[in-house]
Amino acid sequence: MGGVFSGSLALLSDAFHNLGDSAAILLGYFAQLIGRHPETERRTYGYRRAEIIFALLNSIFLIVISVFLIFEAAKRFSHPQPINGELMLIVAVVGLLANLASAFLLQGGSKDSLNIKATYLHILSDALSSVGVIIGALFIWFTDISWIDPVITILVAIYICYETWPIIHQTLSILMQSSPELDYACIKKDIKQIDGITGVHHVHAWMIDEHRIIFSVHINLKDMKLSEVEPIYQRIETLLKNKYHICHITIQAEVERGIEETMFNTPADKATTSDEVE
Incomplete structure (x- = not known):
């Protein structure tokens, strides 16, 4: 007025x-x-x-x-x-x-x-x-x-x-579910340092709001019982929540499936092995 x-x-x-x-x-x-x-x-x-x-x-x-x-x-x-x-x-x-x-x-x-x-x-x-x-x-x-x-x-x-x-x-x-600013290379390195994990691929990350990050990842393990896999899941969840402040985590365990895939599995990445990405 x-x-x-x-x-x-x-x-x-x-x-x-x-x-x-x-x-x-x-x-x-x-x-x-x-x-x-x-x-x-x-x-x-x-x-x-x-x-x-x-x-x-x-x-x-x-x-x-x-x-x-x-x-x-x-x-x-x-x-x-x-x-x-x-x-x-x-x-x-x-x-x-x-x-x-x-x-x-x-x-x-x-x-x-x-x-x-x-x-x-x-x-x-x-x-x-x-x-x-x-x-x-x-x-x-x-x-x-x-x-x-x-x-x-x-x-x-x-x-x-x-x-x-x-x-x-x-x-x-x-x-638009754009990826949050995370150090994905460091995340992969940290996860692979956990005993039993031989590969990390097919990563997806997005945000529900400005604070809550959703994260899904496929990991490669040796063939083992489900009861032996759960403690590995818990270690990954603790790592991602405490160090990278990710609130919701989905993990899929595999033995050999996807072991040649890269973290994001984009068409440009399919010709590149995960070792070359590292």
């Missing part, structure tokens, strides 16, 4: 930035509630991707708003409009104080939770954009130079896109 009544696009862009962050916190909370629903026959991994979907939708909304603000700011260079610098300054200061108060409330929890820490750092960046709007408001109030407002608008919009794009990239990667 302050952006509309003052005529300041810069203030309006800062407002949308804060609105987007507030929506992200609120949607994230509801997504966590949805994600707590138990697994069902139709959702065997549960509803944990609800938070990823909400984050993607919120990020796309911020990108669309930023592009709109950039176009509107470009128009104002040729058709400047009067701006109430005093009102713009007052509202920007209120926004800055609100961001600082929010950061103060989150500071304690940011030491124990990565999610709260990310939100805390994001709110500090909101405070930084509010400082930019305040500086612009002071220039407009004392110099009456209206083109400063669209310049700040474009800078804030670009800053929003810069902050939002990594979130879009990460959420799309998770939804």
Whole structure:
């Protein structure tokens, strides 16, 4: 409302930035509630991707708003409009104080939770954009130079896109089941160091959300009883959970089947033996 009544696009862009962050916190909370629903026959991994979907939708909304603000700011260079610098300054200061108060409330929890820490750092960046709007408001109030407002608008919009794009990239990667950043060569080496394992192949890894990694692997063993295989499974699971923070692990034991396959068994790899990959 302050952006509309003052005529300041810069203030309006800062407002949308804060609105987007507030929506992200609120949607994230509801997504966590949805994600707590138990697994069902139709959702065997549960509803944990609800938070990823909400984050993607919120990020796309911020990108669309930023592009709109950039176009509107470009128009104002040729058709400047009067701006109430005093009102713009007052509202920007209120926004800055609100961001600082929010950061103060989150500071304690940011030491124990990565999610709260990310939100805390994001709110500090909101405070930084509010400082930019305040500086612009002071220039407009004392110099009456209206083109400063669209310049700040474009800078804030670009800053929003810069902050939002990594979130879009990460959420799309998770939804497309892209492989998480793991040291697969080291994983293979660690698994093969376990007694009894002669080969590691056919690896698949993906993420349910930003924290939970799903991992499946085929291993080659000498011919043995199932009761002798289970302790090997337990050692692999302990290794992957403790060292690589993988939460869900599926292991398939084989004797000779697939022993010539590589870790990922891609068409380009079929002509290469596992020894050459190492």
